[in-house]
Structure formats: C-alpha cells, structure tokens
Amino acid sequence: MDKAHELEKHPKYGMVIDLDKCTGCGACTVACMEENNIPFRKDETDKLRSITWLRVYRINNGKSYPDTEYAYLPRPCQHCDSDHTPCISVCPVNAIDKGREDGIISQVHPRCIGCRYCMAACPYHARYFNWWDPVWPKEMKQMLNPDVSVRPRGVVEKCTFCHHRLKRAKAQAMMDGRKEIHEQDYQTACTQACSAGAIVFGDLNNPEHMVYKLKTSPNAFRLLEKLRTEPKVYYLSTRKWVCQQADNGLLEAHKADVEHA
Amino acid sequence: MNVTRRKFVFTVAGAAAGGLFTPVQWKLIDDISIWTQNWPWTPVPRDGAISYVASTCQLCRGGCGIKVRMVDDRPVKIEANATSPVNQGGICPLGIAGLQGFYDPLRIKNPVKKVIDIWGGHTWQDITWDEAIKEVTDKLNDLEKSSMSHTVGLFTSNKKSLTNDLWERLLKGLGSPNNFKQSDAQDSQKLAVKAMIGHDVYPAYDLENAKFILSFGAGLIEGWGLPVRSIRAHSKWEEDGARLIQVESRGSLTASKADEWLAVEPGTEAAVALSLCSEIVRLGLFDKVAVEKSFGFIQFKKELLSKYTSEKMEKVTGIKASVLKKLAKDFATAKNAVALSGKGKGYFPASVQEEMAILSLNILTGRLGAKGGVLLAARHKAFDLPEIQLNDAVKKSLATSRLDDAGAGSLSISSQANSRLAKNILSNKYYNLNLLFIVKANPAYTMPDCKEFTEAIKKAGMVVAITDKMDETAMLADIVLPCHNYLEAWEEVQTQPGLSYPIFALGKPVVKPVNNTKNAGDIALMIAKAKGGDVASAFSWNSFESVLKEAVNSISKKGSGFISMEPGVKPWLNPGAGKSVKGVINLWKKLADGGVWYNSPEYTLAGPATMSGSIEFISQVMKMAFIEAKRCMPGYDGTQLSEGKENFPIIMQPYHFLMLADNNVDTKPFMMKALEDTVLRKDTLVAEINPETASQLGLKDGDKIMIRSAVSSAPAMVHLFEATRPGMISVPLGLGHTVANKFVRGKGINARELMDIKEDPVSGMPLCWNTRVQIFKI
Incomplete structure (x- = not known):
C-alpha cells in the first residue's frame, strides 16, 4: 500500500460553509473565543493584531447603491491538505504538524519560537501572533477552558478545528469499546454555535457524513484554489459574485494560462 | 602553597x-x-469533571434553550440546547458570551447605598438586606401616610415575565398607576391590532410556515423578534425557496440576502404598504370575505384609489410604479405570505398609522389566522397571577392620572407613552416621583430620549435599582439591590410577542449565587411582606420559586400542550402532535431538566372585538379618543422628515446587528473584540456614508467628522459603504456605554443621543428611526 493511499484510509476532517445561509451574526467567532481561551484586550480594533481564530469577513459585490449586495465569509484555518502546506514548509522548528490520522494542522505552542514565518506564508491570514501577555480580569479567569492551554506572549496560534474535542471523542469511543467516531461525536465549537446551520463539519472521506456530499455540490468552492493548497474548508454560494471573490478571479486566470500554454 | x-x-x-x-x-x-x-502570570485553567446543565437564556426576549458546560462547579461555556423548539440548537453571540456577564467585574456584591461626600461626589456603602428593605418600606410608609402612594414609580424591562408581573402587582397594591416600560415595535403593532381588530393582543407571525415574506425594514437576520428563531426561519426559507422582499432605505444584511430589495426613500415604508393596498384593491385581489363585513372599507378604498396610487407613491417612495404593481400582484396571489414590520431589531416603535397600513395589507390579502400569516393568539399567556384585592383608598390612589398621560385623553388607546414621560417629569406637569423602582432595566441607556430620561431619574426622590451589575441607570440610584445573575436564578420564559405558538420554559440556577444577591422576584416579595397590611396579604407566596410552581401547576391542570425533551420538535408542523406530561411534579422535573412546554399555533381566529363588531379600517376607538379623522385610518404621514432640510440635509438612520447588544444588557468583551473595524476604530464610532455623498461633502474613508442633529452632536469616523443610501448616514446602535467594564466602556457613542424624537400623536410613543443631521469634518 502506498503512503498516499494509507493516509486516505484515515478520516480527513473538513468543513463546508454555506455563505447563502450565513447571516454574519458572529456566533461562531464568539463560540470559538470562549472554547479556545482566546484573550481579549481593551482595544481590539486593530484587526492585524487582534487574535480571532475564526474571523468573519464582510465581502461585497462592488456595485453602487441600490445594486450593492454584501455577504459574510467566516474564515477559520483552512487546514491545507497539500503536500507542501505553506505554514509547515517554512516552520524552522517543526512547531506545525499535519495529523496523520485526522489531517488537522496543529500548532505546537511550546515549540514555537515566534519567528512568524508561517504568518507570512499563510495565504489566508489565518495565523495570529501573541504580541502581548494574555491577561484576564480576575473573575473571568474562572471561565477558562481546561481542555485548551493558554498561550503565552511570543507564540503564533490559530484554529485547531477544536482538536481537543476530537481527543475527547476518541477517549469516549474507547470507553464505549468502539473504533469509529460518529459525526455528532466530534463537532467544532463554531459548527455547534451556527444558528443558521451554515457551518457543517465532518470527515470529508466518510460518505455518511454531510460534508462528503456537500463538498461535491456544483456551488462549492475553496479559497485561492490556484495556489494548490488544497484547503479542507469548502464554501457554498449560488451567488456568482461571491464565488468569484474566492480567488479574485485567479482561477480563471490560471485556466487561461493553462489554455495558453 | x-x-x-x-x-x-x-x-x-x-x-x-x-x-x-x-x-x-x-x-x-x-x-x-x-x-x-515559567511565566506564572499565564493562567493554567483548573481541570475537573465536565458536566452540562440545561437552562434558559434571559438576555433578550428570545428565550433560547441553553446548556452550560461546567468544570466541577465553575461554568466555562454556554452552548445551545437543541431541545428548545425556539432556537433548535442555534444560539447568538450574546447568548454565548453571556458567561462574561456572569463573571463581570462590575457585578454588585452587596446591597449598596449611595453616600454623597462633601466634594459632591459619591461612594457606595454596603448595607445589609434588612437595612435596605427597611429604607424602602420606611419611604413607602411615609408616602402612604401623606396619601402620596401614587408617586411611587416602577420601570421594568418590556419582557413578559412573572418577575415583572410581581413588581407590577406590588405597585398596584401600593396604589400607584405609574408602571412604566419601554415600548417597542411590537407595542405599536399591538395598538394597530387593537385599533382595527379590537383584540388587545400582540400579533404573532407564523414565520416557519411563511413562503413569501414582505418585510418593511425588519432586520430579520439582524436580531428581529426572537433573534435565533428568526435566523432559523431564514435558513428554512433558503432551503424551501421562499421569497423574501425587503423594503428598506439602507442596504442591511437582510436586504442583501433578500430576493429583492426595494431601496425606498427613508421613512416611506407606510407609503409602499399603502400603494400595495391600493393596487390590490384596484385589481380586486383582496380577500372578499374578510373585507365584506368590515367597517369603513368604502372610505378607505376611496382614499387608497385617490391618494395612494402606485404612480403617486412612486414620487414619494422612489420605487417605480411598475415594481410596486408587480409586487402587489405577487403578494396578493402568493401562498403563505406575510407582511412584517418593526425596523432593525424592532426595539423602536413605529407610528400606529404605519402599523395599520402594514396590518391592512395583511388583512386585505387574508393573512389573518392563515398559515404562514399573522396569528392573534389569545391563549399565549400560560399563567396569570390571581386578581389582586384592593381597598378603597388604594383604588382612589390608582385612579390618579399617570405621569405619561397614557390611557387618557387623546392617548386613551395607549398604555405607555414613553415620549411624554421624561418631558412631563422635567416640566413638573403633574407631580414628582418620590420613589422609583427600576427593575432589570437600563432606561438611562435604552430609552430613545436617554439624556432627558437620565435627568428625569435624577429628579425622583429616591431611586431603587434592582440589577445584577452596575450600569448607567444603577449609577443614578440611591439604593442598589443586587439580583441574581440569570445563571444563578429560577426564572421562566414565556411566549414573547411575535412567537406563533405558546411556550413555557424554566431557567434554573446553574451555580450557587456568588454574591449576596436575591432573586428579583423575591425582592418584590420581601418589600411587600415588610410593608405589611393589604399589600402583604396580596403576596401569599413564600418565594419566587413557589410562584413558578404555581404557574407550572396551572399549566399542568389545563392539561393541554406538550413537552419537548429532545431535538427536532417543530410545533408549527403537525398541530396537535407531541408528547404530553401528566402530573405537575413530573412537568416541573421535565422543565427543570431543560424541557420546553409548548402548544401548536392557533389558526382559528376569534371574531373582531371592535365597537362595530367587525374589522375597522376607520378605527372607532381612536375616533372616541378624539383623534382627528384622518389619523384613525391607515395612512402615510410625510411630514416627519420634511422640516429642517436646509440646516440638516443628511438623514441619519441607526442600524442594528447581533454583535452589538442594544438592550438592557451590555455587549460583552468577546463581542467587542469581534466587532469589525467598520463599526468601531479605537474609541471612535464609525458611521457609514455612501461614497457619492462623501465625495460631495469632501470626505474620505477614515476622516473624523461631527454629526450634528437638532438636539445634540457627536464625533464619528467615516466609512465609505456602498449599501448606505446617498444622502444618508448610518450609525450602529449599542455602543457608547458610560458605565461598564473597561472592555465596553467609553467606546463610541450611544446613537440615541443624536435622535430627534417626534411623538406619535396616536400612541404617545417616540418616533426616532430617522433624524435629520448635518455632517462636518473635524
């Protein structure tokens, strides 16, 4: 059995986000912050330095009033599946790893030396640097989740697809004496919080999971596909202008390149 | 060596x-x-056994089922409970971040009394509960002795709750008519129903079954109605291919997601509704059975066909007559259609005439009591407290006129007249409030006339605030009685206005109270008991929990309805199906375990209860109240924005969205963090302007400006946004808290301060959605 095939046997966790259903309410972002002990500061309006593992972007069709339309695009880490995942390739200290059994790109905070090469490499701006010590008001320290360690100043962090929940699901499966993990056993915090049902999470390799079917929808696309990063986060939209913004027309340009060649 | x-x-x-x-x-x-x-300042969260406790969210009227994740005895996360048919596993940002309210450093730890120091400042002095209650009852006794009981005031949140019922009962028992609450869009909808159909009930909308939704500015996915329920309904519309049409000046997110967006001139929503009515009447597409027996239809028809034709309304609304005509036809012939009102989150009232125009659209097309339409459900209230016995002195005191004129004279159909309240107090029109209770409400922030209202509160003799944390209103109080946070208290969720089926759920204590606090309902009981006499005997309950048990008992006795204990219960499908529970103890247990009692929507319609006994297009109750004839009919009043165009050429419209809480609770730190930089930059509020307007004014993105209205001015920063109508400026609502934790305090401005409020002559409610302003660069 070749290596690639062996990998395919394992679950490959991924996400499908329906941008037509997404209402931009931001429950996903807030759920993520509460789940993953993300610190908050008095002023968080400098978005380049504000840590939001899952950021909700506003995009618009660029037309003038009253033909303007806009939509929201939640962006977690895309958990690139290519052999040359941008962040992994550049990390000098092996602080980033792709899970062989789940495909999840993880960040090993104790190893991270804070050089931020990965941030420069990530085409999705999904990585964030801890510029400051995380500080909580005394009372609010009580709400920290013990499943996720608090990151100190000086390291890079990002969405982990709530990897700790997978660990719990695995432990539970072991206790129950079963091998497989059911779709509902492992769901990310953002998926659970989505009132609109726009975020769907599961094993992209498992035909019984919703994401398996949804990713093959004709309305499905991924961000910056031309880069061949093979993100495991898919988006759905029936609106053409939304789909086009996924790669700023890069894909079409790429197709033209290929034809030209 | x-x-x-x-x-x-x-x-x-x-x-x-x-x-x-x-x-x-x-x-x-x-x-x-x-x-x-080894960085000891980086906290290491304490580990422990994980469990989930089911309860109900109380942070807005949505009443979502929640599950709180506990690590040993400390709550670490709030998640949705899928057993509630209302939120069906969904939750909003505020619902999740509600935990930060529980852990808020500004939670009040003890009853406190304000002590003024020699410098004119003040400090808060801890007092015991007994001392606090004694101070209040002494004041009440003094007022009773001097026959001034009517000068006791009460301000509660406008949520339907037993806590509020108890406080209102206390006020009634004391003999004061002055119970106030903030009116919202649903209150103006209720008045329209009262005027035209005669029932004193809130209209409910069968959103889940709707297939054609015509929304007049309702921010359906931005927090309107019961926020998560509306979002769930929107997702269902997406799946079912339902049509959503948004009539709104600003390109809100709802407008962006709609199948069609009618970008109207600001403030002309009623004109659109009337032009649609006109077209429907002209084409004879109206529901003949509904209209045949109605009162005043002939005159209304005449009015529609002469004043409100699509061609005439094209000039007013800016929407092409052909578009209006097509929409009228589509709406009239669509199945399961409904017209909705209430702008943004629906926190501000609209004029009764506008609500009547939109209600007429529903009536004419036969949407009353229809599937997917407007339901007037009388049985929505699960439980009423027993009638209170009053002696003659109290009855006499109760007959004093209210401070806000509501229920008398031209405002006789109205039960709250918010726009008169602060004005009458400040101008000494009648009498001063000698004691004011403010229960779980923050009117100094949420009232449209918040600045005036703050002054009015300051004028009251003694202010007692019942709240779980310090806010703008509690800061003005003389005594603050801390109530439990919702995660520490027994509370209930009843059917809130707009929900098409009745529900009852319990909020139960997830943790033991961390501070020296009491349940807000129990505080009312304590005051009543300490007061003694007839008031005490009207409060026979030992605790608020026993009030809740009585409510559950009454539901159990009625025997109707079902219980939802697992995900996927949909009361709007298969009416009459569901699991029922026998026995009150059983029902209580199920409710305490996160179950929700519910019943199916009521599609049968009770006959109109108007004076004429039929639906009235010319309201007789309004006529009886000496309201001028033209205002007794659905109509469009174009005068609201016509004045001051020369000095204030720009129209300011606020907007709502879910990341900013704009009610009695403040936004949480996580939500402030998640705000886009198109809402707030540093501490400055960001206002949206169309690029075209900006270039006319010589403004570019990021410029600092001053927004000045006839009442006030405030600084802001410019953000160019195509979806804002040229000639308008949009400002977010929910910023500008002056009393809150450091993550929320002093960020931007409360847009209410700029609002130029007009009074709706029929209801006395404030109209403030559009304000004329001028903008200049600073």
Missing part, C-alpha cells in the same frame, strides 16, 4: 574533566530554560 606549573595544569585539567562528569551545569542550563518558560 607552592604552585608549580605541573600542579596548575593538573588542577585545570582536573576541573575540566570533573566539569564534564558533574551534572551541575547541565542541570543549571535545564533549570534556566525551564525558568525562562
């Missing part, structure tokens, strides 16, 4: 060799490396 060369070499070599074998330096390096990573 003689150091020879040989000795020296031996010593050095020996030290080097020894150094290689000793572990000391390796140990030191190891220690140093550990020490450099």
Whole structure:
C-alpha cells in the first residue's frame, strides 16, 4: 500500500460553509473565543493584531447603491491538505504538524519560537501572533477552558478545528469499546454555535457524513484554489459574485494560462 | 602553597574533566530554560469533571434553550440546547458570551447605598438586606401616610415575565398607576391590532410556515423578534425557496440576502404598504370575505384609489410604479405570505398609522389566522397571577392620572407613552416621583430620549435599582439591590410577542449565587411582606420559586400542550402532535431538566372585538379618543422628515446587528473584540456614508467628522459603504456605554443621543428611526 493511499484510509476532517445561509451574526467567532481561551484586550480594533481564530469577513459585490449586495465569509484555518502546506514548509522548528490520522494542522505552542514565518506564508491570514501577555480580569479567569492551554506572549496560534474535542471523542469511543467516531461525536465549537446551520463539519472521506456530499455540490468552492493548497474548508454560494471573490478571479486566470500554454 | 606549573595544569585539567562528569551545569542550563518558560502570570485553567446543565437564556426576549458546560462547579461555556423548539440548537453571540456577564467585574456584591461626600461626589456603602428593605418600606410608609402612594414609580424591562408581573402587582397594591416600560415595535403593532381588530393582543407571525415574506425594514437576520428563531426561519426559507422582499432605505444584511430589495426613500415604508393596498384593491385581489363585513372599507378604498396610487407613491417612495404593481400582484396571489414590520431589531416603535397600513395589507390579502400569516393568539399567556384585592383608598390612589398621560385623553388607546414621560417629569406637569423602582432595566441607556430620561431619574426622590451589575441607570440610584445573575436564578420564559405558538420554559440556577444577591422576584416579595397590611396579604407566596410552581401547576391542570425533551420538535408542523406530561411534579422535573412546554399555533381566529363588531379600517376607538379623522385610518404621514432640510440635509438612520447588544444588557468583551473595524476604530464610532455623498461633502474613508442633529452632536469616523443610501448616514446602535467594564466602556457613542424624537400623536410613543443631521469634518 502506498503512503498516499494509507493516509486516505484515515478520516480527513473538513468543513463546508454555506455563505447563502450565513447571516454574519458572529456566533461562531464568539463560540470559538470562549472554547479556545482566546484573550481579549481593551482595544481590539486593530484587526492585524487582534487574535480571532475564526474571523468573519464582510465581502461585497462592488456595485453602487441600490445594486450593492454584501455577504459574510467566516474564515477559520483552512487546514491545507497539500503536500507542501505553506505554514509547515517554512516552520524552522517543526512547531506545525499535519495529523496523520485526522489531517488537522496543529500548532505546537511550546515549540514555537515566534519567528512568524508561517504568518507570512499563510495565504489566508489565518495565523495570529501573541504580541502581548494574555491577561484576564480576575473573575473571568474562572471561565477558562481546561481542555485548551493558554498561550503565552511570543507564540503564533490559530484554529485547531477544536482538536481537543476530537481527543475527547476518541477517549469516549474507547470507553464505549468502539473504533469509529460518529459525526455528532466530534463537532467544532463554531459548527455547534451556527444558528443558521451554515457551518457543517465532518470527515470529508466518510460518505455518511454531510460534508462528503456537500463538498461535491456544483456551488462549492475553496479559497485561492490556484495556489494548490488544497484547503479542507469548502464554501457554498449560488451567488456568482461571491464565488468569484474566492480567488479574485485567479482561477480563471490560471485556466487561461493553462489554455495558453 | 607552592604552585608549580605541573600542579596548575593538573588542577585545570582536573576541573575540566570533573566539569564534564558533574551534572551541575547541565542541570543549571535545564533549570534556566525551564525558568525562562515559567511565566506564572499565564493562567493554567483548573481541570475537573465536565458536566452540562440545561437552562434558559434571559438576555433578550428570545428565550433560547441553553446548556452550560461546567468544570466541577465553575461554568466555562454556554452552548445551545437543541431541545428548545425556539432556537433548535442555534444560539447568538450574546447568548454565548453571556458567561462574561456572569463573571463581570462590575457585578454588585452587596446591597449598596449611595453616600454623597462633601466634594459632591459619591461612594457606595454596603448595607445589609434588612437595612435596605427597611429604607424602602420606611419611604413607602411615609408616602402612604401623606396619601402620596401614587408617586411611587416602577420601570421594568418590556419582557413578559412573572418577575415583572410581581413588581407590577406590588405597585398596584401600593396604589400607584405609574408602571412604566419601554415600548417597542411590537407595542405599536399591538395598538394597530387593537385599533382595527379590537383584540388587545400582540400579533404573532407564523414565520416557519411563511413562503413569501414582505418585510418593511425588519432586520430579520439582524436580531428581529426572537433573534435565533428568526435566523432559523431564514435558513428554512433558503432551503424551501421562499421569497423574501425587503423594503428598506439602507442596504442591511437582510436586504442583501433578500430576493429583492426595494431601496425606498427613508421613512416611506407606510407609503409602499399603502400603494400595495391600493393596487390590490384596484385589481380586486383582496380577500372578499374578510373585507365584506368590515367597517369603513368604502372610505378607505376611496382614499387608497385617490391618494395612494402606485404612480403617486412612486414620487414619494422612489420605487417605480411598475415594481410596486408587480409586487402587489405577487403578494396578493402568493401562498403563505406575510407582511412584517418593526425596523432593525424592532426595539423602536413605529407610528400606529404605519402599523395599520402594514396590518391592512395583511388583512386585505387574508393573512389573518392563515398559515404562514399573522396569528392573534389569545391563549399565549400560560399563567396569570390571581386578581389582586384592593381597598378603597388604594383604588382612589390608582385612579390618579399617570405621569405619561397614557390611557387618557387623546392617548386613551395607549398604555405607555414613553415620549411624554421624561418631558412631563422635567416640566413638573403633574407631580414628582418620590420613589422609583427600576427593575432589570437600563432606561438611562435604552430609552430613545436617554439624556432627558437620565435627568428625569435624577429628579425622583429616591431611586431603587434592582440589577445584577452596575450600569448607567444603577449609577443614578440611591439604593442598589443586587439580583441574581440569570445563571444563578429560577426564572421562566414565556411566549414573547411575535412567537406563533405558546411556550413555557424554566431557567434554573446553574451555580450557587456568588454574591449576596436575591432573586428579583423575591425582592418584590420581601418589600411587600415588610410593608405589611393589604399589600402583604396580596403576596401569599413564600418565594419566587413557589410562584413558578404555581404557574407550572396551572399549566399542568389545563392539561393541554406538550413537552419537548429532545431535538427536532417543530410545533408549527403537525398541530396537535407531541408528547404530553401528566402530573405537575413530573412537568416541573421535565422543565427543570431543560424541557420546553409548548402548544401548536392557533389558526382559528376569534371574531373582531371592535365597537362595530367587525374589522375597522376607520378605527372607532381612536375616533372616541378624539383623534382627528384622518389619523384613525391607515395612512402615510410625510411630514416627519420634511422640516429642517436646509440646516440638516443628511438623514441619519441607526442600524442594528447581533454583535452589538442594544438592550438592557451590555455587549460583552468577546463581542467587542469581534466587532469589525467598520463599526468601531479605537474609541471612535464609525458611521457609514455612501461614497457619492462623501465625495460631495469632501470626505474620505477614515476622516473624523461631527454629526450634528437638532438636539445634540457627536464625533464619528467615516466609512465609505456602498449599501448606505446617498444622502444618508448610518450609525450602529449599542455602543457608547458610560458605565461598564473597561472592555465596553467609553467606546463610541450611544446613537440615541443624536435622535430627534417626534411623538406619535396616536400612541404617545417616540418616533426616532430617522433624524435629520448635518455632517462636518473635524
């Protein structure tokens, strides 16, 4: 059995986000912050330095009033599946790893030396640097989740697809004496919080999971596909202008390149 | 000692060799490396056993089922409970971040009393509960002795709850008519229903079954109605291919998601509704059965066909007559259609005439009591407190006129007249409030006339605030009685206005109270009991929990309805199906475990209860109240924005969205963090302007401006946004808290301060959605 095939046997966790259903309410972002002990500061309006593992972007069709339309695009880490995942390739200290059994790109905070090469490499701006010590008001320290360690100043962090929940699901499966993990056993915090049902999470390799079917929808696309990063986060939209913004027309340009060649 | 060369070499070599074998330096390096990573200020969360406790969210009227994740005895996360049919597993940002309210550093730990110091400042002095209650009852006794009981006031949140019922009962028992609450869009909808159909009930909308939704500015996915329920309904519309049409000036997110967006001139929503009515009447597409027996239809028809034709309304609304005509036809012939009102989150009232126009659209097309339409459900209230017995002195005191004129004269159909309240108090029109209770409400922030209202509160003799944390209103109080946070208290969720089916759920304590607090309902009981006499005997309950038990008992006795204990219960499908529970103890247990009692929507319609006994297009109750004839009919009043165009050429419209809470609770730190920089930059509010307008005014993105209205001015920053109508400026609502934790305090401005409020002559409610302003660069 070749290596690639062996990998395919394992679950490959991924996400499908329906941008037509997404209402931009931001429950996903807030759920993520509460789940993953993300610190908050008095002023968080400098978005380049504000840590939001899952950021909700506003995009618009660029037309003038009253033909303007806009939509929201939640962006977690895309958990690139290519052999040359941008962040992994550049990390000098092996602080980033792709899970062989789940495909999840993880960040090993104790190893991270804070050089931020990965941030420069990530085409999705999904990585964030801890510029400051995380500080909580005394009372609010009580709400920290013990499943996720608090990151100190000086390291890079990002969405982990709530990897700790997978660990719990695995432990539970072991206790129950079963091998497989059911779709509902492992769901990310953002998926659970989505009132609109726009975020769907599961094993992209498992035909019984919703994401398996949804990713093959004709309305499905991924961000910056031309880069061949093979993100495991898919988006759905029936609106053409939304789909086009996924790669700023890069894909079409790429197709033209290929034809030209 | 003689150091020879040989000795020296031996010593050095020996030290080097020894150094290689000793572990000391390796140990030191190891220690140093550990020490450099040993940052004791980075907290390590305490581990423990994980459990989930089901309860109900109380942070807005949505009433979502929640599950709180506990690590041992500390709550660490709030998640949705899928057993509630209302939110069906969904939750909003505020619902999740509600935990930060529980852990808020500004939670009040003890009853406190304000002590004014010699410098004019004040400090808060801890007092015991007994002392606090004594202060209040002493004041009440004094007022009773001097026959001034009517000068006791009460301000509660506008949520339907037993806590509010108890406080209103207390006020009634004391003999004061002055119970106030903030009116919202649903209150103006209720008045329209009262005027035209005669029932004193809130209209409910069968959103889940709707297939054609015509929304007049309702921010359906931005927090309108029961926020999560509306979002769930929107997702269902997406799946079912339902049509959503948004009539709104600003390109809100709802407008962006709609199948069609009618970008109207600001403030002309009623004109659109009337032009649609006109077209429907002209084409004879109206529901003949509904209209045949109605009162005043002929005159209304005449009015529609002369004043409100699509061609005439094209000039007013800016929407092409052909578009209006097509929409009228589509709406009239669509199945399961409904017209919705209430702008943004629906926190501000609209004029009764506008609500009547939109209601007429529903009536004419036969949407009353229809599937997917407007339901007037009388049985929505699960439980009423028993009637209170009053003696003659109290009855006499109760008959005093209210401070806000509501229920009398031209405002006789109205039960709250918010726009008169602060004005009458400040102008000494009647009498001063000698004691004011403010229960779980923050009117100094949420009232449209918040600045005036703040002054009015300051004028009251003694202000007692019942709240769980310090806010703008509690800051003005003389005594603050801390109530439990919702995660510490027994509370209930009843059917809130707009929900198409009745529900009852319990909020139960997830943790033991961390501070010296009481349940807000229990505080009312304590005051009543301490007051003694007839008031005390009207409060026979031992605790608020026993009030809740009585409510559950009454539901159980009625025997109707079902219980939802697992995900996927949909009361709007298969009416009459569901699991029922026998026995009150059983029902209580199920409710305490996160179950929700519900019933199916009521599609049968009770006959109109108007004076004429039929639906009235010319409201007789309004006529009886000496309201001028033209205002007794659905209509469009174009005068609201017509004045002041020269000095204030720009129209300011606020907007709502879910990341900013704009009600009695403040936004949480996580939500402030998640705000886009198109809402707030540093501490400055960001206002949206169309690029075209900006270039006319010489403004570019990021410019600092001053927004000045007839009442006030405030700084803001410019954000160019195509979806804002040219000639308008949009400002977010929910910023500008002056009393809150440091993550929320002092960020931007409360847009209410700029609002130029007009009074709706029919209801006395404030109209404030559109304000004329001028903008200049600073």
